[in-house]
Amino acid sequence: MSLTLYLNRNDWLRHLAETESRFPRFIPVIKGNGYGFGNEFLVGAAQRAGKRSIAVGTVEEARQLEGEGSFDQVLILTPVLTELEADDLRSERIYTIGSRRHLDHLVQSFQRLIDTKPNIWRDHHPEVRVVIKLQSTMKRYGFPLQEADTLEQLETIGQEAGLSIRIEGYAIHFPKDGMSAAAKETQLESWLKHIPTEEKRSFFVSHLSSAQYLRLREKYPQVDWVMRLGTDLWLKDKSFVDVRATVLDIQPISRGERFGYKQRKARKNGSLVYVAGGSANGVGLEAPVSVRGLKDMLKLTAFWLLHILNRHLSPFTFQGKRTWFAEPPHMQTSVLFFPAGAALPEVGEELPVQLRMTTATFDRYVEEGAEEKEAPPLSSAAEETNQTLGATS
Numbered sequence: 156m157s158l159t160l161y162l163n164r165n166d167w168l169r170h171l172a173e174t175e176s177r178f179p180r181f182i183p184v185i186k187g188n189g190y191g192f193g194n195e196f197l198v199g200a201a202q203r204a205g206k207r208s209i210a211v212g213t214v215e216e217a218r219q220l221e222g223e224g225s226f227d228q229v230l231i232l233t234p235v236l237t238e239l240e241a242d243d244l245r246s247e248r249i250y251t252i253g254s255r256r257h258l259d260h261l262v263q264s265f266q267r268l269i270d271t272k273p274n275i276w277r278d279h280h281p282e283v284r285v286v287i288k289l290q291s292t293m294k295r296y297g298f299p300l301q302e303a304d305t306l307e308q309l310e311t312i313g314q315e316a317g318l319s320i321r322i323e324g325y326a327i328h329f330p331k332d333g334m335s336a337a338a339k340e341t342q343l344e345s346w347l348k349h350i351p352t353e354e355k356r357s358f359f360v361s362h363l364s365s366a367q368y369l370r371l372r373e374k375y376p377q378v379d380w381v382m383r384l385g386t387d388l389w390l391k392d393k394s395f396v397d398v399r400a401t402v403l404d405i406q407p408i409s410r411g412e413r414f415g416y417k418q419r420k421a422r423k424n425g426s427l428v429y430v431a432g433g434s435a436n437g438v439g440l441e442a443p444v445s446v447r448g449l450k451d452m453l454k455l456t457a458f459w460l461l462h463i464l465n466r467h468l469s470p471f472t473f474q475g476k477r478t479w480f481a482e483p484p485h486m487q488t489s490v491l492f493f494p495a496g497a498a499l500p501e502v503g504e505e506l507p508v509q510l511r512m513t514t515a516t517f518d519r520y521v522e523e524g525a526e527e528k529e530a531p532p533l534s535s536a537a538e539e540t541n542q543t544l545g546a547t548s
């Protein structure tokens with residue numbers, strides 16, 4: 156009795172394979188809640204797709220996921236400013252540095268490790284691989300264009316400490332909206348004038364269209380273009396996933412009767428419908444939205460007015476319509492209110508749920524669709540079709 160993610164595995168796997176033609180040499184981004192699938196599951200999918208490189212969000216995620224699969228490159232997208240451990244000196248690791256401070260931290264942290272364990276090089280790769288993050292109009296961390304000509308010299312930092320820094324490549328993160336393809340190209344080109352490409356450095360990019368990416372590859376074949384893909388890879392098409400919650404119980408309630416965590420009084424006669432999935436699963440979590448135009452404003456005003464009246468629309472649907480929360484969701488169960496006379500679901504039935512996949516975690520993962528001969532199961536534990544994937548997140 157659970158909140159379940161059903162995955163149309165064949166279509167999803169076909170899409171992962173097709174993505175290679177739209178974004179040759181792309182690197183899958185595996186981070187956070189694993190886009191709803193769980194990071195371990197995505198590691199399995201990346202391996203299935205033949206990927207030898209993955210990008211993760213944090214050093215903590217790298218530590219967790221390196222045990223799940225073997226890769227030639229594990230790119231950490233966020234700069235590290237916490238203390239490193241001997242195990243962090245791994246040959247596949249690539250650290251992102253967006254400022255001199257980020258690099259100094261890596262060097263000093265590894266230096267401290269060498270000082271405490273002088274023979275550390277014997278069992279570890281003596282090279283620290285880094286990607287230099289360049290500033291885009293995102294205005295996140297990144298070196299400014301004025302410093303472009305000095306970036307290659309960063310490899311010499313750490314020499315006196317006995318460390319060798321290897322610049323694996325450069326990275327730029329473009330905004331998803333609000334910047335034209337032409338503006339992105341202009342920005343890329345001003346960087347390409349300054350950074351060396353003859354050594355076939357990699358250039359990691361994000362949020363470019365397939366057409367633009369393919370054009371850049373053709374126009375600058377001396378650059379090793381690598382597209383980082385998260386949402387567009389794992390969640391490109393909503394038809395791949397289907398989220399449903401089991402109805403756990405139904406209780407009649409009369410007007411004025413108290414119920415629930417808050418002991419609020421029922422406003423009308425009706426039924427309390429208990430369904431799987433609560434705040435712990437990401438139910439009822441709303442990220443702040445950015446309002447554009449009158450329509451958005453009106454929608455948001457209606458939303459807040461309803462909140463003031465303690466009326467909360469739930470993401471659970473029944474017979475094609477959104478249902479109402481009886482009270483705000485908590486942990487692993489939600490309570491819905493159905494007024495008297497309305498059609499009711501049955502206990503054990505599953506209701507479709509609309510969840511934001513980057514904040515959702517599920518109790519159960521089920522792969523649907525007939526097994527295709529050439530497609531072995533994604534998870535090693537999977538033996539037959541319609542099996543659970545082994546929930547990980």
Ligand SMILES: *Cc1c(COP(=O)(O)O)cnc(C)c1O
Binds near residue numbers: 184232383384387
């Ligand atoms: C998270 C991340 C991505 C993937 O982002 P999506 O919007 O999920 O596709 C790409 N590049 C960088 C640098 C990221 O941090």
